[in-house]
Amino acid sequence: MMNEGMFGGHLIWMLIMAAIVVIPFWRICSKAGYSGWLSLLILIPLANLVFLYFLAFSKWPSHRKFR
Template sequence: MHDPSIWPFGPVMMLLFLVLITLPFCLIFKKAGYSQWLGLLMVVPIVNFVLLYFLAFSSWPAERSRTTPADE
């Protein structure tokens, strides 16, 4: 069942998936005006759902800085 010749690729594949999951979220948080390091929390179970809802329903600092008193 276990093929020892495939074992070295397990950690490499885990790192690849980690990068593929966190990189887009890091860029999204950065564009929204938050710290890009919050994207790393997207691999933590339960925390990822909380952060996703926070990102969806909060007012982003990037949007607040673009708003001028004339826009209100």
């Protein structure tokens, strides 16, 4: 019975933390010229590291427009 209340609190905390992480990555992806939906990869373990390196070292579509 006690665990039911704790689970709800943990779920809310996890959603808040996910929003704190996903929203800035959504903006970064949008400014880079990628779909904002790619930012959801940050929530997946190991995929988040691959995605971070992809963003850091790839040629961004928004920069290709200027060349």
